[in-house]
Amino acid sequence: xAHFFEHxxxxxxxxxxxxxxxxxxxxxFALYASMPRFILNNYIPSIQSIxxxxxxFQLPEPFVxxxxxSILQQEVMKNSF
Numbered sequence: 001x002a003h004f005f006e007h008x009x010x011x012x013x014x015x016x017x018x019x020x021x022x023x024x025x026x027x028x029f030a031l032y033a034s035m036p037r038f039i040l041n042n043y044i045p046s047i048q049s050i051x052x053x054x055x056x057f058q059l060p061e062p063f064v065x066x067x068x069x070s071i072l073q074q075e076v077m078k079n080s081f
Contacts, residue, residue, distance in 0.1 A: 034059060035067045044071075 011019045035057055047053055053064045 031063070031067045031070065035064070037071065040067070040071070
């Protein structure tokens with residue numbers, strides 16, 4: 001979805017570094033779109049393991065781990081200010 005909404009160029013004719021940047025953008029978008037924080041927050045207090053989130057959201061474990069880590073990093077940053 002991110003490619004469609006955010007990237008208007010043809011990657012076959014684009015600088016490889018810019019293509020890598022676009023791929024990172026699309027991956028980050030996928031993390032947020034597939035596990036929105038407002039939904040995830042409902043589960044976090046009762047979750048005992050990553051495996052439970054994998055089952056709930058039906059996503060690969062590495063993907064779920066990245067999303068949970070991004071939320072934990074946001075919390076650390078928020079609490080440090």
